[in-house]
Amino acid sequence: MKSNRWLFIVIALIAGTALGLAYGWVIDPVDFFDLTPDTLRADYKADYVLMIAEAYRAHRDPGAAARQLAIFGSQSPNSIASQSLDFARANGFDASDIALIQELVTALQAWSGLP
Amino acid sequence: MKRIPWSVLLALLAGLGLGLLYSWVISPVRVVDSAPIALRPDFKDQYRSAIAAAFQSTGNLERARARLGLLGDANPIEALNAQAQRMLASGDTQHADEVAALASALAQGDVFVAPASPTANPLSTAQPISTGNDAISTSTAEEVFTSTPEIFPTQAVILEATPRPTRTPLPTQGAPFKLTGQESICDSNLPDGLLQVLVLNANRRQLPGVEIRITWDGGEDQFFTGLKPELGNGYADFIMTPNINYAVQLAQGSDTAIGLIAPACESPSGDSFTGGFKLTFQQP
Numbered sequence: 001m002k003s004n005r006w007l008f009i010v011i012a013l014i015a016g017t018a019l020g021l022a023y024g025w026v027i028d029p030v031d032f033f034d035l036t037p038d039t040l041r042a043d044y045k046a047d048y049v050l051m052i053a054e055a056y057r058a059h060r061d062p063g064a065a066a067r068q069l070a071i072f073g074s075q076s077p078n079s080i081a082s083q084s085l086d087f088a089r090a091n092g093f094d095a096s097d098i099a100l101i102q103e104l105v106t107a108l109q110a111w112s113g114l115p
Numbered sequence: 116m117k118r119i120p121w122s123v124l125l126a127l128l129a130g131l132g133l134g135l136l137y138s139w140v141i142s143p144v145r146v147v148d149s150a151p152i153a154l155r156p157d158f159k160d161q162y163r164s165a166i167a168a169a170f171q172s173t174g175n176l177e178r179a180r181a182r183l184g185l186l187g188d189a190n191p192i193e194a195l196n197a198q199a200q201r202m203l204a205s206g207d208t209q210h211a212d213e214v215a216a217l218a219s220a221l222a223q224g225d226v227f228v229a230p231a232s233p234t235a236n237p238l239s240t241a242q243p244i245s246t247g248n249d250a251i252s253t254s255t256a257e258e259v260f261t262s263t264p265e266i267f268p269t270q271a272v273i274l275e276a277t278p279r280p281t282r283t284p285l286p287t288q289g290a291p292f293k294l295t296g297q298e299s300i301c302d303s304n305l306p307d308g309l310l311q312v313l314v315l316n317a318n319r320r321q322l323p324g325v326e327i328r329i330t331w332d333g334g335e336d337q338f339f340t341g342l343k344p345e346l347g348n349g350y351a352d353f354i355m356t357p358n359i360n361y362a363v364q365l366a367q368g369s370d371t372a373i374g375l376i377a378p379a380c381e382s383p384s385g386d387s388f389t390g391g392f393k394l395t396f397q398q399p
Binding site: 005008009010012013014015016017018019020021022023024025029030032033034035036037039040041042044047048050051052054055057058059068071 | 120122123124128129130131132133134135136137138139143146148149150151153154155158161162164165166169172173182185
């Protein structure tokens with residue numbers, strides 16, 4: 001009789017934990033907001049880099065482009081743009097968009113002096 | 116009557132508490148693959164600036180509109196106007212112009228003539244690369260708290276929807292502004308010689324960030340709308356010196372208001388003071 005009682009307590013404890021986890025992870029997870037750009041999904045990052053590449057074509061200022069890419073954190077602008085170029089190629093971006101990003105990558109490589 | 120199993124209830128509650136402690140504090144859902152809507156406000160500003168700069172270069176309004184949709188602003192035009200004013204106030208006039216130009220283009224609903232494009236359905240070229248419609252329709256929580264890397268299901272859309280900005284013609288710049296109102300103002304409550312300028316688009320919406328050039332014999336100056344948002348996004352003013360003949364024109368092209376000499380006015384009590392002018396420019 002007594003062991004049955006402990007069994008119920010343990011089952012209740014496990015059920016409560018499961019409920020708590022379900023509530024905290026699924027039903028009402030912690031609200032995150034005010035995120036930084038490095039948390040953006042890869043396709044959003046690539047689109048942002050494409051925006052910078054589109055603007056670069058007009059103003060031809062690699063320094064300004066590098067500053068705008070710096071919002072992604074500690075990586076160099078060149079590597080950020082290169083990663084987006086890889087993503088664009090791997091995911092079938094339009095050839096003209098790939099060309100724009102390629103142009104930006106080349107300009108940033110020349111600007112930073114890094115290959 | 117059966118007894119309430121308090122021990123079991125307490126164990127259930129304790130378990131619930133442990134579960135919440137673990138899921139909210141010890142190991143909350145990891146933030147990966149977030150969407151632009153969840154960005155911090157200053158990063159959203161940078162995102163808008165990038166959209167505006169890209170629009171300035173490509174003239175692709177639909178792509179800019181779709182990208183702006185990713186930020187989840189209730190009114191993207193107002194968000195752009197407010198940002199343009201903040202940028203102007205901080206002296207960043209070049210980027211403010213780009214942001215204001217995008218706001219104007221959206222407000223005017225500029226229609227771009229479709230080029231001879233191989234794309235049969237123009238709507239398909241209007242999608243953002245990052246499948247913006249998904250991002251808009253999906254709740255923030257779902258976008259932000261993706262705990263499994265489910266980025267790739269949306270990529271089929273990415274492949275189809277990449278527009279070609281280089282094939283889009285340059286935007287229509289809009290007709291030159293007309294001087295639709297010019298009245299002298301004698302109001303002793305206003306500063307002496309106050310020249311007020313109001314700039315409106317064709318829909319009578321006030322336009323921020325518009326450069327106004329004022330010239331007089333031996334001098335010229337410029338000022339911008341939108342620096343006093345409490346008086347209206349399209350409002351700007353300038354203090355005229357008495358007995359000087361001014362001419363005013365918008366930098367991007369407009370009629371010229373000429374012969375502006377601050378009028379001599381008299382208050383009801385007989386005191387004399389210098390009045391001003393109110394000019395209204397509007398796109399036809």
